[in-house]
Amino acid sequence: MIHVGLTHFLVVSAILFSLGIYAIVTRKNAIMVLMGVELILNSANINFVAFSKFGNLGLGGQLIALFIIILAAAEAAVALAIVLNIYKTFTNVNIDEIDNLKE
Amino acid sequence: MTEYTIILLSVIALFIPLLGFIITLFSGKKFPKVYWFEVGVTGLGLLISIIICFAKLAFYNNQNIISGFQWFSIGAADSPSRYFIELGIKIDNVAALMLLVVYIISFVVHLFSVEYMHGDKRYNRYFAYLGIFTFSMLGIVVTHNFLMMYIFWELVGLSSYLLIGFWFEKKSASDAAKKAFLVNRIGDIGMFIGILILFFTYKTFTFDSIFSQISQGHLPFDSTAWLTAAGILVFMGAVGKSAQFPLHVWLPDAMEGPTPVSALIHAATMVAAGVYLLVRIFVMLTADAMLTIAIVGAFTSFISATIALTQNDIKKVLAYSTVSQLGYMVMSVGVGAYAFAFFHLVTHAFFKANLFLGSGSVIHAMHHEQDIRNMGGLRKKMPLTYLTFLISSLAISGIPLTSGFLSKDGILAGTLAFGKLTGHWLIPVFGFTVALMTAFYMFRLVILTFHGEPRDREKYEHAHESKFVMAAPLVILAVLSVFIWYTPNPFSPDAGWFLSSWVKTPHTVVPAESQFNFMIYNAAGESALHGEIVHSELYTETIHWAHYPAMLLSLILAGLGILIAYVMYQWKKIDVDKLTEKLKPLYNLSLNKWYLDELYHATAVAGVIGLSKVLAWFDNIIVDGIVNGAGYLTKLTSKLSGLFDIYVVDGLVNFSAFFSGFIGLSFKRIQTGKVQTYVVFVVFSVIILLLIFKSF
Numbered sequence: 001m002i003h004v005g006l007t008h009f010l011v012v013s014a015i016l017f018s019l020g021i022y023a024i025v026t027r028k029n030a031i032m033v034l035m036g037v038e039l040i041l042n043s044a045n046i047n048f049v050a051f052s053k054f055g056n057l058g059l060g061g062q063l064i065a066l067f068i069i070i071l072a073a074a075e076a077a078v079a080l081a082i083v084l085n086i087y088k089t090f091t092n093v094n095i096d097e098i099d100n101l102k103e
Numbered sequence: 104m105t106e107y108t109i110i111l112l113s114v115i116a117l118f119i120p121l122l123g124f125i126i127t128l129f130s131g132k133k134f135p136k137v138y139w140f141e142v143g144v145t146g147l148g149l150l151i152s153i154i155i156c157f158a159k160l161a162f163y164n165n166q167n168i169i170s171g172f173q174w175f176s177i178g179a180a181d182s183p184s185r186y187f188i189e190l191g192i193k194i195d196n197v198a199a200l201m202l203l204v205v206y207i208i209s210f211v212v213h214l215f216s217v218e219y220m221h222g223d224k225r226y227n228r229y230f231a232y233l234g235i236f237t238f239s240m241l242g243i244v245v246t247h248n249f250l251m252m253y254i255f256w257e258l259v260g261l262s263s264y265l266l267i268g269f270w271f272e273k274k275s276a277s278d279a280a281k282k283a284f285l286v287n288r289i290g291d292i293g294m295f296i297g298i299l300i301l302f303f304t305y306k307t308f309t310f311d312s313i314f315s316q317i318s319q320g321h322l323p324f325d326s327t328a329w330l331t332a333a334g335i336l337v338f339m340g341a342v343g344k345s346a347q348f349p350l351h352v353w354l355p356d357a358m359e360g361p362t363p364v365s366a367l368i369h370a371a372t373m374v375a376a377g378v379y380l381l382v383r384i385f386v387m388l389t390a391d392a393m394l395t396i397a398i399v400g401a402f403t404s405f406i407s408a409t410i411a412l413t414q415n416d417i418k419k420v421l422a423y424s425t426v427s428q429l430g431y432m433v434m435s436v437g438v439g440a441y442a443f444a445f446f447h448l449v450t451h452a453f454f455k456a457n458l459f460l461g462s463g464s465v466i467h468a469m470h471h472e473q474d475i476r477n478m479g480g481l482r483k484k485m486p487l488t489y490l491t492f493l494i495s496s497l498a499i500s501g502i503p504l505t506s507g508f509l510s511k512d513g514i515l516a517g518t519l520a521f522g523k524l525t526g527h528w529l530i531p532v533f534g535f536t537v538a539l540m541t542a543f544y545m546f547r548l549v550i551l552t553f554h555g556e557p558r559d560r561e562k563y564e565h566a567h568e569s570k571f572v573m574a575a576p577l578v579i580l581a582v583l584s585v586f587i588w589y590t591p592n593p594f595s596p597d598a599g600w601f602l603s604s605w606v607k608t609p610h611t612v613v614p615a616e617s618q619f620n621f622m623i624y625n626a627a628g629e630s631a632l633h634g635e636i637v638h639s640e641l642y643t644e645t646i647h648w649a650h651y652p653a654m655l656l657s658l659i660l661a662g663l664g665i666l667i668a669y670v671m672y673q674w675k676k677i678d679v680d681k682l683t684e685k686l687k688p689l690y691n692l693s694l695n696k697w698y699l700d701e702l703y704h705a706t707a708v709a710g711v712i713g714l715s716k717v718l719a720w721f722d723n724i725i726v727d728g729i730v731n732g733a734g735y736l737t738k739l740t741s742k743l744s745g746l747f748d749i750y751v752v753d754g755l756v757n758f759s760a761f762f763s764g765f766i767g768l769s770f771k772r773i774q775t776g777k778v779q780t781y782v783v784f785v786v787f788s789v790i791i792l793l794l795i796f797k798s799f
Contacts, residue, residue, distance in 0.1 A: 025783050025786075095778065
């Protein structure tokens with residue numbers, strides 16, 4: 001059986017982070033961008049938990065991870081509300097086209 | 104009467120005409136009758152001057168009354184080059200008599216003008232000008248120093264200018280005024296230089312202290328030549344003011360002024376100021392200076408007498424006659440006949456003023472006709488004018504029982520004595536020739552004006568005798584032209600009080616070697632006291648010797664002149680026109696005043712205009728060229744600095760703006776406003792940073 005070490009966790013976290021970035025950069029749909037943000041938050045969570053387990057940090061990492069989950073939920077709620085409002089205003093959630101502040 | 108009172112009275116007499124001038128000038132518009140104030144002031148001055156003259160001659164006959172005060176000083180205190188400038192009054196016999204003469208003439212002219220100028224639109228201003236003239240003339244008379252003399256000299260010139268140009272609407276009048284002023288200026292420059300030579304030598308302007316320093320042997324630059332120069336230069340002032348050749352040309356033109364002015368200024372007083380000046384400086388004239396003066400005077404009297412022969416304007420004849428008589432006086436000073444020069448000044452003032460006022464009366468009656476060819480027969484219409492005019496004509500011609508006979512005879516005797524003692528016989532020859540011509544032209548004038556048949560009927564019919572205020576001055580002056588005022592014996596001027604006790608020739612102060620030997624005072628003589636002396640025996644004797652020949656000859660010549668005038672114009676035995684035709688060149692020379700005006704126009708005036716043209720050219724080309732060049736240079740540098748501004752300074756500013764713009768434009772692309780782009784930048788930046796800091 002393969003011993004699962006810190007590196008594995010970090011690699012998974014890195015992959016997840018990259019995917020999140022990729023989603024944020026490439027998606028036009030605001031909801032998709034938000035989902036990318038969630039992915040990044042969760043990659044950070046994995047890092048916290050992994051360092052909590054393999055480092056000498058005690059349970060602090062896990063506590064922070066929980067905190068981030070709660071924060072992510074709150075963020076999602078607020079962000080989705082914003083996205084809804086945007087949609088109401090512009091009948092569109094495509095972030096490329098919402099550029100009224102430019103100009 | 105104390106000396107103090109006399110000085111006080113002279114100051115009052117000097118300044119009241121000024122008061123009259125100021126009040127008449129500034130209240131003339133409001134009070135149209137204010138000219139009576141001016142006349143009254145002059146009358147008051149006349150009274151005062153009578154008192155002064157009487158007091159001086161009666162109580163202080165041998166004593167000069169001098170009073171002065173320091174006006175200011177130049178130079179540092181205690182410095183040896185300190186100059187004290189004094190003002191003051193000197194009343195000697197000459198000044199006292201002159202004061203009286205000026206006031207008498209001034210007063211009668213004021214009276215005469217009341218009627219003559221009646222209806223003139225600047226009536227009061229005319230009287231104000233007479234006032235300022237009287238003031239300035241009196242200043243010349245009473246002053247005791249050269250500076251005041253010069254100041255009043257110029258004031259007299261100014262008032263003469265104002266009065267000649269009184270009818271300045273007439274071009275000829277304003278031209279004549281200008282001419283008089285400018286010609287006088289030429290003489291005044293010489294006078295000023297002469298005064299400065301004396302001032303810088305003697306550090307004072309006062310006559311008496313200059314003369315006493317000369318008599319102590321102190322000479323300008325230690326040279327009698329400089330003393331001669333100073334004398335001649337001061338005499339130049341007299342040449343201008345007394346209308347001597349070559350500066351006499353202004354006086355005939357000055358007849359453009361009102362006729363009473365001609366009587367007051369250009370016959371009796373102002374033009375005599377030059378002679379008065381010579382009388383004042385007589386004691387410092389060297390032999391050379393006196394000879395120069397005598398020659399100038401003789402030539403002037405000759406040249407102007409010849410011109411007077413053919414003039415047709417009544418005032419022009421009198422004007423040239425005045426120049427001629429002034430030449431007599433100057434000549435008389437030159438030959439050393441000091442007392443006769445002053446005597447002739449006084450007598451001439453009265454009879455010449457009378458002649459001018461008489462001509463004014465005629466001109467007034469003939470409605471401003473001045474050409475004697477249009478007159479004639481006025482004797483019946485204007486008997487009083489005729490009579491007074493005749494008396495004065497007799498006086499100027501030198502007929503016995505008149506004042507003119509006495510003074511003229513004295514001058515001629517003086518020239519004769521001078522000729523005998525020095526060998527300059529041309530001077531008496533000129534003198535006697537002039538006596539002949541004077542008698543001729545005066546009686547030509549009298550006959551053409553008053554005798555014969557009227558040649559202009561219409562004007563003759565309107566002619567009338569003048570009113571009282573015009574007639575009274577004529578009578579006064581005619582009475583003063585009779586011998587009795589000057590001497591009890593009509594054939595011997597020396598017997599009279601005028602010459603025997605009032606006016607005595609002063610002692611020359613010039614060093615003996617540069618004075619005529621007959622002028623030098625004989626040290627053995629007794630009356631050197633009180634600053635006056637007798638001539639040495641030689642001159643006195645010679646004058647006595649000359650007295651009877653001169654009297655006889657001048658009588659014959661005057662009679663001859665009058666006879667010729669009668670033959671030619673009264674009895675018409677000689678056809679004047681034919682004679683004129685025969686002597687055409689001479690006649691033209693005389694009629695055209697020896698072409699002197701033309702000569703001056705061709706030389707002096709054309710010279711000045713030519714010089715002005717050269718200067719104008721210099722101004723236009725050189726000065727303007729420099730100015731324009733400076734302007735062009737400024738423009739050029741401005742252009743250059745403008746270019747510098749536009750290309751370099753503005754270039755820098757624009758470049759920095761452009762550069763910022765360029766930078767902004769290039770970086771503008773980064774600011775897409777798209778969050779995703781920013782994220783990409785952030786990610787890549789982080790990656791790059793990580794790669795950089797990995798090694799630490």
